[in-house]
Amino acid sequence: MAAAASSLGRSGALEITRRLTAICGPPFARLAGPADEVAGRPARWVAVPGGPHAAAEILRLAATHDLAVVPRGAGTKIDWGATPVQVDILLDTGRLAGIGHEPVGAPVAEVGAGTPLRAVQATLERTGQRLAMDAPSPGATLGGVLAAGEAGPLRHRHGSPCDQLLGVRYLGADGELVSAGGGAPGLDLARLLCGSQGALGVLVSASLRVQPVPASRLWVSRPVWTPLEVHDLVRTILAARLEPAAIELDLPAGAPRPRTPY
Incomplete structure (x- = not known):
């Protein structure tokens, strides 16, 4: 999610660092390092919010100071798509993770965007279920798979990850938490985020169809x-x-x- 490029002085940069630290906690906000880049474009800060409300505060802070925000999951596809003009804050979704408590055998699972797909599959398999997804990127998060529209061979039988989407919760550029899904118009809106590379919003969680694990493979x-x-x-x-x-x-x-x- 990009905004106009910002020219902050030293005092302004220190204030942004202080605010990000207050929002995320001291261990979870820092100045960006050499590895923190998007398609070769270096970032200035890395922030790891502990939940949707903290992520919303980061977006509101960025909007106030005209800072460009790029979401990052595991970073397996961080160089896909066009190179951004500016990367001020890398919003790491690693703490926006977890699987919602659904009744055993329910045909749907709500999964946090920062949850590794492998972890989702391992958790669901304990109840005899799975997501019909096999994204090739090792360590990919669910949010990254959806944002990049990444799919493996299973899409030929079960459709893409986007086809299995039932709803999403995401944050707009102004920090508003939006829920989309539940019907045809809502589902169309939810699926706009698929393949958007995070440009349309920061994915918080997604509800997806699950299916029984095959009796044999x-x-x-x-x-x-x-x-x-x-x-x-x-x-x-x-x-x-x-x-x-x-x-x-x-x-x-x-x-x-x-x-x-x-």
């Missing part, structure tokens, strides 16, 4: 040598009336990629 790997062989193999699998969750073509590193998708 089997991964089969077979080497192929030509695109035509891939085509024939897929046709054979479908003709056998199997129901694969996904069929993935994995090219080895350094191998030439086909010009036409198959």
